[in-house]
Amino acid sequence: xxxxxxxxxxxxxxAAMPLGLFHPAVRAQDRLPLLTVWRDxxxxxxxxxxxxxxxAGFQVRDNVVASxxxxxxxxxxxxxLMSCHAAQVGGFALEGHxxxxxxxxxxxxxxxxxxxxxxxxxxxxxxxxxxxxQVPDVYDVIxxxxxxxxxxxxxxxxxxxx
Numbered sequence: 001x002x003x004x005x006x007x008x009x010x011x012x013x014x015a016a017m018p019l020g021l022f023h024p025a026v027r028a029q030d031r032l033p034l035l036t037v038w039r040d041x042x043x044x045x046x047x048x049x050x051x052x053x054x055x056a057g058f059q060v061r062d063n064v065v066a067s068x069x070x071x072x073x074x075x076x077x078x079x080x081l082m083s084c085h086a087a088q089v090g091g092f093a094l095e096g097h098x099x100x101x102x103x104x105x106x107x108x109x110x111x112x113x114x115x116x117x118x119x120x121x122x123x124x125x126x127x128x129x130x131x132x133x134q135v136p137d138v139y140d141v142i143x144x145x146x147x148x149x150x151x152x153x154x155x156x157x158x159x160x161x162x
Contacts, residue, residue, distance in 0.1 A: 033107070035094075036061045038071035039085035046085045048128030049097050052159075056100030058089070078144055081118035092116045093144075097126035101161060102141045102154045113145045117153050125158030138162065 035058040039046040050060055065071070068086045075093035077086055083096025090107045093116030106117055118141070122129050125136020136158025143153035155162045 032057050032059070032104075033090040034059050034061055035087055035089045035103075036063065037085055037087040038063045038065050038068040040065070040068065043084050045097070045122065045128040048130070049085065050128075052127035053100055053103075056104070058100065058103075076115055076146075077118065081120045081142060081144060083118065083120055083122055094118070096120060097122060097128050098141055099127050099154075099156055099159055099161075101159075102156075105154065106143075111143070113149065114143045114153075115146050116144055118142050118144060126156070127159055130158070 035053055037046075037050060037060060039050075039062070041064045050062060054060055063071075071086045071088075072082070072095070075086055075088055077093050077095045081095050085096065087094040089103060090110075092106055092114070094103065095116065095118035097119045098117055099119075102117060106114070119126055119139060120142065121139075123137040123139035124131050124134050126139060130136075138155065138157045140152045141154045141156065143151050145151075
């Protein structure tokens with residue numbers, strides 16, 4: 001049995017499309033805003049965090065700079081929440097090894113008073129800070145407001161929310 005030429009053309013076009021086009025997870029990832037990062041060129045854990053964010057579906061603009069301090073000032077990241085890299089996504093500031101799950105929640109909820117979220121320090125087990133044989137730390141993702149307000153946005157053990 002032969003397939004009419006028109007039907008064959010449609011079937012060929014559909015077969016050539018990327019399989020992920022109709023998958024809901026891929027379509028949701030397409031809507032994620034660009035993640036712009038400022039990091040030191042000598043920091044290996046930053047590369048691990050970038051890989052984590054890319055695996056979660058973020059497109060990343062990676063700015064390797066002598067110091068992320070000017071970006072932090074521009075983003076309004078408080079000094080006491082500093083870690084090793086700064087980022088901006090969807091109008092929010094990020095500092096440190098913030099798990100992609102927390103970033104996605106921030107983008108979904110878009111709390112009006114929040115300027116950004118941060119993971120101060122460099123907790124063992126946070127994305128990019130995984131250490132084989134080490135028990136992951138429990139740590140907080142801190143939301144910081146446009147004023148001086150702070151609150152716990154999420155709590156994690158390693159990469160898992162608690």
